[in-house]
Amino acid sequence: MKTVRLTLRYDAETIHPMHRFVADSDDFDAYRMVHGNLAGDDDHAFIFHVVGDPDAYAAAMERTEQVGDYDLNRTGERTFTVYVRDVPEDVDERLLDSFTRGSLVVLPPIEYRSDWTVRFSVVGESDDLRRALEGIPDGIEATVGRVGEYDGGDAAVGSLTDRQREALRTARELGYFDVPRTASVDDVAAALNCAPGTAAEHLRKAEASVIDALEL
Structure with a gap:
């Protein structure tokens, strides 16, 4: 395909x-x-x-x-x-x-x-x-x-929970992954309506899931 x-x-x-x-x-x-x-x-x-x-x-x-x-x-x-x-x-x-x-x-x-x-x-x-x-x-x-x-390249996204996907999407939209970074974990947490520690955990787990799913 x-x-x-x-x-x-x-x-x-x-x-x-x-x-x-x-x-x-x-x-x-x-x-x-x-x-x-x-x-x-x-x-x-x-x-x-x-x-x-x-x-x-x-x-x-x-x-x-x-x-x-x-x-x-x-x-x-x-x-x-x-x-x-x-x-x-x-x-x-x-x-x-x-x-x-x-x-x-x-x-x-x-x-x-x-x-x-x-x-x-x-x-x-x-x-x-x-x-x-x-x-x-x-x-x-x-x-x-x-x-x-087509090689199933969306498998990395499919490995995420809904909340992890939302955290990554929000972080990207706010500029958390920009170089230089234009948003902080606190900004992501505010957008997600959760504590900064919770937002940081969602991001760490989401990033780990995506990396594990990629064929590097």
Whole structure:
């Protein structure tokens, strides 16, 4: 099986209203889809992890016609998850259809970025990947990044507990792993709503699990 890293760049006509809102706002630092159910006839269900202003996000969802029911849960002062049922427009439906046909599997997370792009990896047979790229609707420009054989490279992430994964994700988003480091364990602990010692333990165990899972 092949794996392809893709970047999709949307224009003003094709970008989802919530992606545009988050991208154009200074109140958000990260916006990722981590799970999705595409089996619905009229709508689809998704779970997002967001770093930013939960009140501003909820207000924007109330104004967005494509958004149906949703449930927003705060996980920290500026971190929250959102379960949402979304009514896809034609361009979204065609894009989802292109990347869920045949052998294709989209690997979460799907990262929604401030430059109106979406980044994700997809695994599948070469012919299905080619057809998916050819089926991308007008108004969305695709850039193919890394291409290779799928080797289960997400196994390292799969070895983590939910809390360890959250700790690593939060640390990365805050800048804990930046060089030079721009966030401390105390900052990570505040975002996770736990004690600094607990945050440090989550990070140590998560880093150990990832290293053990890698083939170095």
